[in-house]
Structures are given as C-alpha cells and as structure tokens.
Amino acid sequence: MEDDKDTLRILVATDCHLGYMEKDEIRRFDSFEAFEEICSLAKQKEVDFVLLGGDLFHENKPSRSTLVKTIEILRRYCLNDLPVKFQVVSDQTVNFPNRFGHVNYEDPHFNVGLPVFTIHGNHDDPAGVDNLSAIDILSACNLVNYFGKMDLGGSGVGQIAVHPVLVKKGTTTVALYGLGNIRDERLNRMFQTPHSVQWMRPESQEGLSVSDWFNILVLHQNRIKTNPKSAINEHFLPRFLDFVVWGHEHECLIDPQEVPGMGFHITQPGSSVATSLIDGEAKPKHVLLLEIKGNQYRPNKIPLMTVRPFEYAEVVLKDEADVDPNDQASVLEHLDKIV
Amino acid sequence: MEDDKDTLRILVATDCHLGYMEKDEIRRFDSFEAFEEICSLAKQKEVDFVLLGGDLFHENKPSRSTLVKTIEILRRYCLNDLPVKFQVVSDQTVNFPNRFGHVNYEDPHFNVGLPVFTIHGNHDDPAGVDNLSAIDILSACNLVNYFGKMDLGGSGVGQIAVHPVLVKKGTTTVALYGLGNIRDERLNRMFQTPHSVQWMRPESQEGLSVSDWFNILVLHQNRIKTNPKSAINEHFLPRFLDFVVWGHEHECLIDPQEVPGMGFHITQPGSSVATSLIDGEAKPKHVLLLEIKGNQYRPNKIPLMTVRPFEYAEVVLKDEADVDPNDQASVLEHLDKIV
Numbered sequence: 278m279e280d281d282k283d284t285l286r287i288l289v290a291t292d293c294h295l296g297y298m299e300k301d302e303i304r305r306f307d308s309f310e311a312f313e314e315i316c317s318l319a320k321q322k323e324v325d326f327v328l329l330g331g332d333l334f335h336e337n338k339p340s341r342s343t344l345v346k347t348i349e350i351l352r353r354y355c356l357n358d359l360p361v362k363f364q365v366v367s368d369q370t371v372n373f374p375n376r377f378g379h380v381n382y383e384d385p386h387f388n389v390g391l392p393v394f395t396i397h398g399n400h401d402d403p404a405g406v407d408n409l410s411a412i413d414i415l416s417a418c419n420l421v422n423y424f425g426k427m428d429l430g431g432s433g434v435g436q437i438a439v440h441p442v443l444v445k446k447g448t449t450t451v452a453l454y455g456l457g458n459i460r461d462e463r464l465n466r467m468f469q470t471p472h473s474v475q476w477m478r479p480e481s482q483e484g485l486s487v488s489d490w491f492n493i494l495v496l497h498q499n500r501i502k503t504n505p506k507s508a509i510n511e512h513f514l515p516r517f518l519d520f521v522v523w524g525h526e527h528e529c530l531i532d533p534q535e536v537p538g539m540g541f542h543i544t545q546p547g548s549s550v551a552t553s554l555i556d557g558e559a560k561p562k563h564v565l566l567l568e569i570k571g572n573q574y575r576p577n578k579i580p581l582m583t584v585r586p587f588e589y590a591e592v593v594l595k596d597e598a599d600v601d602p603n604d605q606a607s608v609l610e611h612l613d614k615i616v
Numbered sequence: 617m618e619d620d621k622d623t624l625r626i627l628v629a630t631d632c633h634l635g636y637m638e639k640d641e642i643r644r645f646d647s648f649e650a651f652e653e654i655c656s657l658a659k660q661k662e663v664d665f666v667l668l669g670g671d672l673f674h675e676n677k678p679s680r681s682t683l684v685k686t687i688e689i690l691r692r693y694c695l696n697d698l699p700v701k702f703q704v705v706s707d708q709t710v711n712f713p714n715r716f717g718h719v720n721y722e723d724p725h726f727n728v729g730l731p732v733f734t735i736h737g738n739h740d741d742p743a744g745v746d747n748l749s750a751i752d753i754l755s756a757c758n759l760v761n762y763f764g765k766m767d768l769g770g771s772g773v774g775q776i777a778v779h780p781v782l783v784k785k786g787t788t789t790v791a792l793y794g795l796g797n798i799r800d801e802r803l804n805r806m807f808q809t810p811h812s813v814q815w816m817r818p819e820s821q822e823g824l825s826v827s828d829w830f831n832i833l834v835l836h837q838n839r840i841k842t843n844p845k846s847a848i849n850e851h852f853l854p855r856f857l858d859f860v861v862w863g864h865e866h867e868c869l870i871d872p873q874e875v876p877g878m879g880f881h882i883t884q885p886g887s888s889v890a891t892s893l894i895d896g897e898a899k900p901k902h903v904l905l906l907e908i909k910g911n912q913y914r915p916n917k918i919p920l921m922t923v924r925p926f927e928y929a930e931v932v933l934k935d936e937a938d939v940d941p942n943d944q945a946s947v948l949e950h951l952d953k954i955v
Contacts, residue, residue, distance in 0.1 A: 341677070341753060342746045348756040349715045356725035376688045386695035386727040407681045414680060417687040418757045 281570060283447035285363060288319040289565040291330030291497070291524040292548035294400065296343030308335065309346050310583040311549035315564055316354035318579055319391055322566055325363050325446060327391065330524025330546065331398025331458055331497030333421075334411045339401075344414065351393065351420040359390035367443035367479075372424050373416070380442075381419045389419070394442065396425035397457040398497040398524060410457075425455025425495070434466050438475040441492070449570055452479055452490040454518075458497040458525070461507045468513035476515050491569055492517055497524035500545070511536045511543065520567075520574060522546070528557025531565050531578045544576065551587045559589035590615070620909060622786035624702060627658040628904040630669030630836070630863035631887035633739065635682030647674065648685050649922040650888035654903055655693035657918060658730055661905055664702050664785060666730065669863025669885065670737025670797055670836030672760075673750045678740075683753065690732065690759040698729035706782035706818075711763050712755070719781075720758045728758070733781065735764035736796040737836040737863060749796075764794025764834070773805050777814040780831070788909055791818055791829040793857075797836040797864070800846045807852035815854050830908055831856055836863035839884070850875045850882065859906075859913060861885070867896025870904050870917045883915065890926045898928035929954070 293312045298304040319327045334343065361382045370378035382389035395412060397403065403410040403426060416423040424442055429435040441452035454476065459467070467473040479490050494514065500523055502508035514521065518541040520533070529547030536543060544565055551558040562584045566577040592615065594602040601607045632651045637643040658666045673682065700721045709717035721728035734751060736742065742749040742765060755762040763781055768774040780791035793815065798806070806812040818829050833853065839862055841847035853860065857880040859872070868886030875882060883904055890897040901923045905916040931954065933941040940946045 338680070340744070341748045341750065342744060345746075345748055345752055345756045348753065352716075352725075352756070352758070358724075377691075385697075386691075388725040405679070405681060407684075409680045409684055411680065413684055414687065414753075417684045417691070418759075419691070420757075 281447075282362070283449050284568050284570045285444065285446040285449050285451055286322070286324040287567045287569070288315065288322065288324045288327045289330070289522055289544065289546055289567055290315045290327070290549060291522070291546045292332045292398065292527060292550075293329070294332055294335040294548060294550050294552055295347050296339050297335040297550050297552055299340060299343060304585065307583075307585055308550040309350065311562075311581060312347075313350050313354075314581055314583045315549060316350060316391075318564065318566075320354055322579075323359075324391075324566065325361070327393045328453075328493075328495060328522065328567075329393065329395035329421075330495050330522050331396045332400040332524065332548075333395055333398070333415075334401040335552070337401060337404060337411065339411050344411070347415070348418060348420065351415065355391045355393060355420060356388055357390035358388055361390065361392060363444050363446035365442055366445050367441065371440050372442045373422055374426070375413065375416050375423070377419070381422050384419050387419050393421045394453065394455070395421050395423055396455040396495055396497060396524070397423070399458045402458055424453075425457040427457065427459065429459065429463075434470045434473050435463070436473050436475070437467070438477055440477045441479065443479055443490070450479075450485065450490050451569060452492045454492065454494040456494065456496040461499050461509060464498060464509060465506055465513075468509070476517070478517070489572075491519050491572055491574070493520045493522065494518050495522040495524065500526050512539060514539065514541070516540050519572070520544070526557075527552065527555075529560055529562050531563045531576075533576050549581060549584065551585070554589070556589045559587045620786075621701070622788050623907050623909045624783065624785040624788050624790055625661070625663040626906045626908070627654065627661065627663045627666045628669070628861055628883065628885055628906055629654045629666070629888060630861070630885045631671040631737065631866060631889075632668070633671055633674040633887060633889050633891055634686050635678050636674040636889050636891055638679060638682060643924065646922075646924055647889040648689065650901075650920055651686075652689050652693075653920055653922045654888060655689060655730075657903065657905075659693055661918075662698075663730075663905065664700070666732045667792075667834060667861065667906075668732065668734035668760075669834050669861050670735050671739045671863065671887075672734055672737070672754075673740040674891070676740060676743060676750065678750050683750070686754070687757060687759065690754065694730045694732060694759060695727055696729035697727055700729065700731060702783050702785035704781055705784050706780065710779050711781045712761055713765070714752065714755050714762070716758070720761050723758050726758050732760045733792065733794070734760050734762060735794040735834055735836060735863070736762070738797040741797055763792075764796040766796065766798065768798065768802075773809045773812050774802070775812050775814070776806070777816055779816045780818065782818055782829075789818075789824065789829050790908060791831045793831065793833040795833065795835040800838050800848060803837060803848060804845055804852075807848070815856070817856070828911075830858050830911055830913070832859045832861065833857050834861040834863065839865050851878060853878065853880070855879050858911070859883070865896075866890070866892065866894075868899055868901050870902045870915075872915050888920060888923065890924070893928070895928045898926045 427437040499508035523545040527548040530545040533542035766776040783790040838847035860882040862884040866887040869884040872881035
C-alpha cells in the first residue's frame with residue numbers, strides 16, 4: 278500500500294537518549310548517529326510523520342552541545358519543501374499547549390516537511406517553576422510537536438484528561454493518545470482510582486462514528502517488573518485502544534504482541550542506543566514503520582545499522598574447570614581469554 | 617531619509633541580560649519585557665536589522681525557562697513575511713561558521729523578516745569541548761546571526777583575523793566587524809603584539825573602492841578603568857573605522873562621541889536592564905536607530921519605556937545634622953525618611 282492516499286505511514290522509535298556518553302571519546306556520537314539514522318529512514322521511506330516514545334534526551338538538562346546537535350539534525354531532516362499529506366483535526370491548542378498552540382507544519386513561517394510527534398520520558402521530564410521539559414525548547418523552535426504533557430495538580434492522586442491528536446489522511450482516521458512519563462507508583466494509583474484518568478474519545482461526526490477511529494497510545498513507563506507497583510500493568514489500559522507504543526523499556530521487542538483479552542497489540546521498539554549492561558540491550562535494534570489504512574495496520578520492522586554492536590555473555594565461574602573462583606589472577610586470566 | 621532604498625537602518629542595543637533576576641518574583645520578567653520592547657521598536661521602525669553587542673543572556677548556561685522565553689520572543693518578531701532589503705555579500709561561511717553557514721534570512725525553510733546580528737559578551741561566551749555559546753543554540757535554530765566568534769588557539773597571545781560581514785543596500789555598503797568578548801588582559805596584549813589582530817578589509821571591486829565602505833565595529837569589553845590592563849583603550853582600535861558600538865558598559869552613553877585623532881565615533885547603548893547598583897544604571901535607558909547612507913549616518917536615540925525606574929542617591933552621613941554616624945538606630949531612622 279506504498280503510495281496509497283488513504284494510508285498513514287508512521288516511523289516509530291523511542292529512547293534515543295541523545296547526549297548519552299557524550300564525554301566518552303569513542304561513544305560520544307553514538308546516540309546522535311542512531312537518531313540521524315532514524316530521521317534518515319523516515320525521509321527515505323517517505324513516512325507521514327515520526328512518532329517518538331520519550332527520552333529523546335538522556336539528561337533532564339542536556340548540555341549545550343547536545344542541544345545544538347539535536348537541533349541541527351531535526352532542522353536538516355524535518356525542514357524541507359515536501360508536502361504534509363495528513364491533517365490534525367482536533368483542537369491544536371489543547372494538543373500542543375505551548376505559546377504558539379498549533380502543529381508545527383501549519384506554522385506559516387517554517388517549511389516543515391517531516392513532522393515529529395513526541396512525548397517526554399523520565400529522563401526529559403518537565404521540571405521547575407514553569408514545568409518545562411528540554412523538549413519544550415525544541416517545541417519553542419517549532420522542530421517537534423510535544424504532546425502528552427499533563428498537569429498533575431496538587432499532591433493528591435490527581436486527575437488527568439488524555440486528549441488525542443486526531444489525524445486524518447484520506448479516509449483513514451487515527452486518534453493518537455500520548456501520555457508523557459508519570460512516576461509509575463503514581464500512575465498506578467491513578468489507574469486504580471475511578472475517574473482519575475479520563476480518556477477523551479473523538480466526538481461522533483456525520484459519516485464518522487467513534488469506532489471508525491484507529492486508536493494509538495504512546496506511553497513511557499516500566500512494563501513488567503517483579504514489583505507490580507513500580508510498573509504499569511497492560512490491563513489498566515483502556516480496551517478501546519488498537520495499538521500501543523511502549524517507551525522506556527530498552528529491549529527491542531518490536532513485533533507487535535497481542536495482549537490477551539484487551540483487543541490491542543503492543544510494540545516496544547526499545548532504545549536506539551544501549552545504555553545499560555543487560556542482555557536485552559545486546560539484541561539487534563529496530564524501528565517500526567507502521568502503515569495504517571482504515572482499521573487495518575501493517576507493522577514493518579527496520580533494523581538500525583549504526584548501533585554499536587554490544588556483546589553480552591554470562592560467565593559462571595564454578596562451571597569452568599581451569600578457574601579457581603577464589604584466585605583473582607586465575608579469574609582475570611580466564612576473562613582475558615574470552616573477552 | 618525614511619523610505620530611502622539606499623539607506624540602511626539598524627536598531628542597535630546591547631546587554632539585554634535575558635534571565636537576569638528570573639528567580640525574583642517581582643523582577644523576573646524585566647529583562648524579557650525590555651528585550652521585547654527592543655524587538656517591537658525594530659518592527660515599528662521597520663529597520664533592516666537589529667545589532668546586539670553581547671550579553672544577550674545573563675547566564676553562561678541560561679535556564680530552560682529563559683531559553684524558551686527568548687526563543688519565543690525571537691520567533692514572534694523575527695519570523696514574518698516582510699522582505700529583507702539588504703544583501704550580505706561577504707563569504708557567509710566565514711562570517712557565520714555554524715553547521716549551516718549562511719545568514720539566517722537566506723535559509724529557504726524559514727521566513728525571516730527581521731534579521732538579528734549579535735556577538736557574544738562575557739556572560740554568554742563560548743565554553744566547553746565544542747566551544748559553544750548559548751547564542752549557538754539560537755543560531756542553530758536560525759533565529760540569530762552569531763558573528764565575531766574567534767578561535768584564539770593555544771596558550772600564547774594568539775592570532776585572530778576579524779572578517780567583516782559585508783552588507784549592501786542599494787548604493788550603501790557597510791562592513792560590519794564583530795569581536796565577541798575576549799578577556800580584557802588578553803585582548804590588550806593582542807593589540808600590543810604586532811600582527812596579532814588582523815582587520816580584514818573588503819577587496820576592491822570595480823566601481824567600489826575600499827574607502828567606499830562604511831566601517832562599523834561591535835565589541836564587548838571594559839572601556840575606561842582605573843587599571844588600563846583590564847580595559848580596552850579606544851586608541852588601539854583601527855583608524856579606518858567609522859563607527860563603534862561598545863557593549864559591556866551598562867551606563868547608557870548612546871550619543872555617539874568622537875574619539876579625538878581616531879576619526880570614529882563610539883556609541884555605548886548601555887544595558888536594557890539594570891544589573892548593578894551604580895549611578896550609571898539609574899539613568900534613562902535608550903537604544904539607537906542608526907541610519908546610514910553612503911558614508912553619512914544619522915543616530916536617533918529612542919528611550920526604552922519598559923525599564924523599571926531605578927533611583928540612585930548618595931548619602932553622606934557626616935553632612936546630616938540630625939544623624940549620629942555611630943548610632944545604627946539614628947542612621948536607619950534617617951534612611952527610612954529619605955528612601
């Protein structure tokens with residue numbers, strides 16, 4: 278369905294952690310190279326937009342160098358004369374509550390050809406008196422569409438309303454819900470408190486019923502943990518969803534998995550740069566090209582080529598005949614052999 | 617000469633110190649309001665461009681909130697559909713050595729209607745491995761033209777070449793030299809070392825000799841100090857200059873003063889926000905509308921209305937009959953009366 282005027286094509290990625298290891302002489306450009314590859318894939322595949330699942334930045338206060346590099350990449354890939362072939366038909370001042378209050382490609386003073394939509398993660402979450410995220414800087418520059426930022430209010434459980442970005446391309450209509458990172462414990466409590474999280478549905482219109490919308494949620498939370506309080510149970514998510522993009526988990530489990538009894542599938546793209554020494558980070562990294570037509574979708578996984586290969590192995594010293602676990606020299610000698 | 621197609625009209629301001637007192641409940645918006653007034657004057661007076669003399673930011677690492685507010689103001693005033701009526705005819709990759717290497721209004725993906733040219737000051741000077749200034753962030757966003765950034769090289773005196781931005785409007789030709797802040801002691805030594813500072817002159821062209829250019833320098837240094845090592849002597853500046861914009865000194869001495877024997881005039885616009893408790897800061901603040909036609913110029917000073925009035929008075933306790941300088945209660949009582 279490549280050239281179909283009714284097919285919405287989205288490049289989905291998450292956890293780019295721009296600026297990760299920026300002080301390391303060897304790895305300092307890794308995060309930027311992977312992000313550039315993602316943007317380049319978006320251009321090459323001629324997608325309608327890029328959807329990011331949070332932690333675009335590694336640090337809550339990214340360095341000047343990281344900010345400049347990020348702005349440069351976004352400017353080179355997102356600003357061009359290509360036509361944007363979809364419309365945002367929801368109230369844009371509600372979706373994008375910055376000073377300008379509109380989706381970036383509608384600004385008459387910028388040629389945005391590749392829109393990027395993103396939520397924040399736990400690394401680039403809003404803070405300070407003005408409750409700003411580093412992503413707000415990119416949003417002020419009109420380089421990204423930052424959505425899913427909630428005002429949690431006082432110290433109680435709080436109440437939030439998740440308003441979708443309503444996207445139309447030809448006959449395809451997509452309701453894109455975003456939920457920027459909230460502390461897992463708190464979001465858990467909210468999901469268990471009646472009316473604390475309100476999912477706003479599109480209003481019925483002539484010729485378009487609520488069920489005609491394809492519903493996507495992008496969130497950035499812990500997924501499966503031994504302690505269920507510090508993770509979000511997939512069964513708390515609303516059943517009207519069709520597709521969930523799960524950010525924060527760095528392991529790439531990109532093939533959409535069905536959640537039994539819930540009626541939706543989850544994709545977990547994983548990070549585009551390995552930030553922790555776990556088995557999950559050593560697997561090949563991918564991004565997802567998601568094609569949606571009506572209520573049907575097709576997921577196409579695309580491997581990332583720039584990601585630095587990362588080997589993970591477990592060594593059980595007692596299983597090694599030649600090694601005395603109590604003799605440091607013997608252990609080091611063995612490790613030298615296998616690394 | 618309001619509508620003259622040969623008259624270049626520049627709004628000159630300096631030391632806006634955006635973010636100054638941003639944590640003070642009363643004064644937190646002062647710096648932004650003054651900067652917005654400057655931008656608004658530029659729009660109202662329909663100038664060709666704004667020229668800033670450094671210390672646009674108060675902090676070397678401006679807060680997220682300050683960055684966002686600055687970007688918002690620049691975006692609202694500088695991006696519009698108005699035509700830019702002058703040309704930059706020098707090598708733009710030399711003048712603006714960022715990733716994009718051109719003057720911002722020539723970028724095909726932005727509608728820049730009001731260009732801003734700025735050097736850095738001592739508050740927003742470049743730092744770090746990549747030698748970036750906070751102004752580089754604005755430059756990466758294509759919101760300002762950052763010039764006059766020098767690579768001083770190793771630990772010796774160093775050698776710099778100051779390449780002018782060559783501006784043409786109709787028959788008027790202006791060579792705009794920029795020298796971002798360098799530590800006074802070092803710049804002093806450089807000025808006293810032969811060939812250490814090279815002022816690059818425009819090449820002669822058919823129908824245009826070197827003397828046809830009107831030469832402006834914008835710099836950001838201490839001017840007159842008791843210790844001459846920690847200030848720049850006006851007589852070190854080259855005699856071919858016609859006009860100098862002196863940043864860093866916060867007192868508003870905006871009426872151009874002739875430097876005897878040097879052949880140029882100096883304007884010292886002063887800061888747009890009072891940052892120190894000195895007499896000079898209590899005087900009315902102005903910006904300069906500079907109109908240039910051929911080798912003639914007309915300076916028009918414009919008062920800033922948003923600047924918070926700041927009273928300065930000296931109290932000589934021994935001249936006050938009712939006050940005993942050694943009695944704290946008596947001193948406080950007197951101060952209560954006069955403040």
